[in-house]
Amino acid sequence: MTDKITYDDVIEYTHLFTMVPSFVLEMMARKNSNLVLKFKSTIQSHMANLTDDQKNKLDIILNSDIDELQFVMDEAYRKTGKKQFKILANPKYKDFIQHNLSEIKKLI
Numbered sequence: 001m002t003d004k005i006t007y008d009d010v011i012e013y014t015h016l017f018t019m020v021p022s023f024v025l026e027m028m029a030r031k032n033s034n035l036v037l038k039f040k041s042t043i044q045s046h047m048a049n050l051t052d053d054q055k056n057k058l059d060i061i062l063n064s065d066i067d068e069l070q071f072v073m074d075e076a077y078r079k080t081g082k083k084q085f086k087i088l089a090n091p092k093y094k095d096f097i098q099h100n101l102s103e104i105k106k107l108i
Contacts (some may be wrong), residue, residue, distance in 0.1 A: 010076045022083035029093040037104035066094050
């Protein structure tokens with residue numbers, strides 16, 4: 001197992017990244033919204049059902065440098081064209097990502 005999230009890891013969960021329309025995601029990122037708080041019960045429910053491998057990947061994400069995560073998101077955007085990845089790769093939304101990852105850490 002690697003200690004970094006890769007493009008393959010992201011692609012495995014594309015459905016999670018694309019559940020929210022890109023224009024909604026960008027609006028939330030622009031406002032630096034706390035999405036974890038808004039979806040707390042849903043997140044907690046999903047976290048209770050994670051496999052050991054998924055828990056390890058989540059731990060890696062939570063402890064990764066945001067720049068590295070955004071690099072992987074940019075790679076995912078370039079390969080898939082999914083606007084959600086482009087939004088998450090945008091350096092101006094670094095605080096949005098950091099804020100929401102911090103909130104997930106509080107849940108676990």
